[in-house]
Amino acid sequence: MSLDSDVIVDRRRIRRKLTFWRIVAGLVTIAAIVTAGAIATTSGPAALTPSGSIARVNIEGLIRSDQKRVEALERLEKSSHAAVIVHINSPGGTTAGSEQLYESLVRLKAKKPLVVVVEGLAASGGYISAMAADHIVARQSSLVGSIGVLFQYPNFTELMKTVGVKVEEVKSSPLKAAPNGFEPTSPEARAALDALVKDSYAWFRGLVKERRGMDEALLEKVADGRVFTGRQAVELKLVDQLGDEKAAVAWLVAEKKIKKDLPVRDYKLNPQLGDLTFLRTAASIAFDALGLSSIARQIEQAGLAQAVDQLSLDGMLALWRPAASN
Secondary structure, three states: OHHHHHHHHHHHHHHHHHHHHHHHHHHHHHHHHHHHHHHHHOOOOOOOOOOOOEEEEEEEOOEOOOHHHHHHHHHHHOOOOOEEEEEEEEOEEEHHHHHHHHHHHHHHHHHOOEEEEEEEEEEOHHHHHHOOOOOEEEOOOOEEEOOOOEOOOOOOHHHHHHHOOOOOOOOOOOOOOOOOOOOOOOHHHHHHHHHHHHHHHHHHHHHHHHHHOOOHHHHHHHOOOOEEEHHHHHHOOOOOEEOOHHHHHHHHHHHHOOOOOOOEEEOOOOOOOOOOHHHHHHHHHHHHHOOOHHHHHHHHHHHHHHHHHOOOOOOOEEEOOOOOOO
16 A cells, blocks of 8 residues: 555656646747747847848738837838838728828838838728828729728617617716717717718818829819729829839839839838737647646637727728628
8 A cells, every 4th residue: 555655656746747847848938939039020220130121011901099000110210221112901990090100101201211002902091001102002903092981880779679678878968978879879969970070081181182182173083982993093193103012112213212222121010029929829839738728728719809809990980891792
């Protein structure tokens, strides 16, 4: 019986040591990935980028307010890059976020020559951002425009009647928290929203008129909310030239006297360790390998929750949403 007890104790001791070294190995792996990610995502003067190059900045997906992006562009202002090419592939996003990005690019343009290349899409807020450049290049099949503003909100009134739910409230004034989606929108609330949309739309139109040098007749033609192909956009003065990054480089060489043989290098807008997707994945794999699958699942679910959160956009929108087919 004593021998069996000693064996059990030894096994437990070995298991504890094995678990300890597994955890150490996992932490070392995560630390190594963090270090590699820090080097890969570092941007600005500290980045491992030789002087005398053109920075390539990518603006993709939904645009919303992002202070880290503002700070990254400010670092780019102080970097040794000779010029900047901004690639845009975005349907827009919040009006405030698009305005913030536009202003950041305008400040950057004051320090370095800047040209925009429209990839698949530069609509609504994406086009607001593109107008920061003095020269816009688009592919022939790119979609450009969607000059307009919208305010969308769901209304659950009929559904709540069906399920027998009623929301009661006490508020300081009739337009407080209106519309709320739980009752029909009053004429007064709709008029207030209409005033907001028209005011933001007037700002958007004025920006197009000023930045693209349009008269009222042409502005009326392009500012009805539709998108145009790159070929159409050139004729309508929404973009300046058809082409790709090579065309953008050629314009920088011809108009801004940038050296012809400068390489174009990616400039990450995510600050150091700002994009932890790689770290989340690595940590999940490491914990799963250590036999801690429950922790690995929690890490993966956190990533999913973040992705779902990115689908929500609050406030006034400068966004192009093609209608879904039945």
